[in-house]
Structure formats: C-alpha cells, structure tokens
Amino acid sequence: MSARSIDGKAFAATVRSRVAEQVAALAAHGQPGLAVVLVGADPASEVYVRSKGKMTIEVGMKSVEHRLPADVSEADLLGLLAELNRDETIHGILVQLPLPAHLDENQVINAIDPAKDVDGFHISNVGLLGTGQKSMVPCTPLGCLMMLRDYHGSLSGLDAVVIGRSNIVGKPMAQLLLKDSCTVTIAHSRTKNIEAVVKRADIVVVAVGRPEMVKGDWIKPGTTVIDVGINRIDAPGKGEGKARLVGDCHFDSCAEVAGAITPVPGGVGPMTIACLLANTLNAFCDQKGLPRPR
Ligand code: NDP
Numbered sequence: 001m002s003a004r005s006i007d008g009k010a011f012a013a014t015v016r017s018r019v020a021e022q023v024a025a026l027a028a029h030g031q032p033g034l035a036v037v038l039v040g041a042d043p044a045s046e047v048y049v050r051s052k053g054k055m056t057i058e059v060g061m062k063s064v065e066h067r068l069p070a071d072v073s074e075a076d077l078l079g080l081l082a083e084l085n086r087d088e089t090i091h092g093i094l095v096q097l098p099l100p101a102h103l104d105e106n107q108v109i110n111a112i113d114p115a116k117d118v119d120g121f122h123i124s125n126v127g128l129l130g131t132g133q134k135s136m137v138p139c140t141p142l143g144c145l146m147m148l149r150d151y152h153g154s155l156s157g158l159d160a161v162v163i164g165r166s167n168i169v170g171k172p173m174a175q176l177l178l179k180d181s182c183t184v185t186i187a188h189s190r191t192k193n194i195e196a197v198v199k200r201a202d203i204v205v206v207a208v209g210r211p212e213m214v215k216g217d218w219i220k221p222g223t224t225v226i227d228v229g230i231n232r233i234d235a236p237g238k239g240e241g242k243a244r245l246v247g248d249c250h251f252d253s254c255a256e257v258a259g260a261i262t263p264v265p266g267g268v269g270p271m272t273i274a275c276l277l278a279n280t281l282n283a284f285c286d287q288k289g290l291p292r293p294r
Contacts, residue, residue, distance in 0.1 A: 003255040003257070004260040006151060038066070040068075117136050136282070145180070160204075161205070162205045164228070202224065204223055206227050208229055212250040225260070228248065247267070
C-alpha cells in the first residue's frame, strides 16, 4: 500500500471534542437539543440511532429519541414533527431514513422546520446550498469535504468525480465540491465508459452501494479516494453466517495507486455523526441569533 489512509475515526473524534468545547462555552445560552425519529425496527437504523444518541449526550447536548411503529400513519408522524418544530428545547430534528414504503419521504422531510433540518434534506436547504447561501449541509458529504480540505488544503481547480447522484450524498457532494471551485463530474449507472471518466480525477468520491466496484486500475496515480459505501458481505473466514463491511472501492488495489484513501469502516462513517453534531450546534446558534462557531 502506498496511499495514506485517511483516519476518519480520529478526525471525527477531534470534531466531536471541538463541538463539546463549543457547547460548554455557549452554556449560558442554553443546551442544544437533537431529536431523532425512528420509524420501524430496521436493525442497521437502530444501530445508527443508538450511536447518534450516545454521541449527542457525550458532547453535552440533549438527546431525544422517538420510536414509532412501522405502520405509523403519515398524519401521526407529521403531527410529531409539528410538535418538535414548536419545541424550544429541540434545535435539530432528524428522521432516520429509509422510511417504510407507505410514507412519502419528501412530504415527511419537508415537514421539518428548515432551521431544525440538521440532515440538510429539506427542499429549502437544498436550494440554499445550490445557490451558495448559508444552509444546513447534509452530514455525509460535509464530512467528506472536511477530510478533503484537511488533506489538500485548497481544492480549487482540482478535477473531482462523484460516483452516485442520490439526494443525500452524490448531489450535495457535487455542490460542495463545486462551491470549493473543483471541476465536477457526476457519474451514475448510465455513465458510459465510467473507468475513463474516473481515471482523469484528482478526487474521486464513491457513493454507490456496490461492494468493491472501483478497482485500482480505474484511478490515476496519486488520486484522493473517498469511499462512502457501506456494504455488508459474507465473510466465511470469520465463521458461519458472519459478515464484514467493505466500501464501494476495492481497498487494496486502490491503495496501491491512490495518494490517499478512506478505509471502510473508519473513514466517512464516523465523520457523518460528527457533522450531525456540528450541524445541531449551528442550528442552535442560528435559532439563538448567535454566530455559528468556526
Ligand atoms: P443510492 O442507492 O440512493 O444511490 C446510489 C447511486 O449509485 C445512484 O445514483 C446510482 O445511479 C449509482 N449507481 C448504481 N450502480 C452504479 C454503477 N454500476 N455505476 C455507477 N453508478 C452506479 O445510495 P446512497 O447515495 O444513499 O448511498 C450510497 C452508498 O453510501 C451506500 O453504500 C450507503 O450505504 C452509503 N452511505 C454511507 C453513509 C455514511 O455515513 N458513510 C451515509 C449514506 C450512505 P442511478 O442514479 O443512475 O441509479
């Protein structure tokens, strides 16, 4: 391996401790509160929600969890969101996705007060980000951007290829890179000759959900690879029915060629929760009329 492995776990710990210091410094203005709403009992979502709650408390914020049955009506869910929008002790609201099929995800997300939309998925925040205005920025792409800025310093003029065009990762990632003056290409399942597209990039952000899709021979020597994918694959070597996590990039072959790469696990994942806490603190400051901490 020649690439530097970007340690998202350590970086996230520094972000969380900075947030904790800022929360303590702002105590005279109140305590930031984050409400997480989980519908149904998806095991992966349960794990995320537990770990979000634990880290929220660790940085000194108030954490509230609302667990609703999988068959909750849209009216009841919207009613809860309206209550949380009014609750002055809650500054950030997150609805854990995906939602069961009978609920309209757009309708639910857009029912959150944009000022409390710490996931940055509300249509107002999407528009603000797209027009370069102050907004809530989606946590996963924000974490990727922070790691890229930390590694490169300025991103200006770099060729960036984002693979994936989802509303939660690919599209906001592309917006953020564009805002930092990268030349941005978004690739997706219909992109022709994707390997050649990826090969010209100085930065590749991969958010697809296909285990180890991007191989070392796709990338230019020295490229920075940010692997957002989280895929659970069989690991017979670990025992019957055991699984292991891999990214969307084939780590060993990419690490031979890349300049830097994020591992899975331990790369983008921990940064996502750290950015959620940073966003909650920003939302708190916005709502209190205070400047956002730097
Ligand atoms: P989506 O399924 O919403 O989007 C996947 C994207 O990948 C789509 O735009 C799709 O293209 C594209 N795609 C699918 N197949 C190919 C292919 N063969 N070649 C090129 N592009 C392809 O996924 P998400 O954006 O929600 O998540 C992506 C991955 O990131 C998942 O593994 C998810 O678990 C992980 N993730 C990790 C987070 C973290 O905190 N680390 C947070 C969020 C997600 P098209 O639009 O044409 O269908």
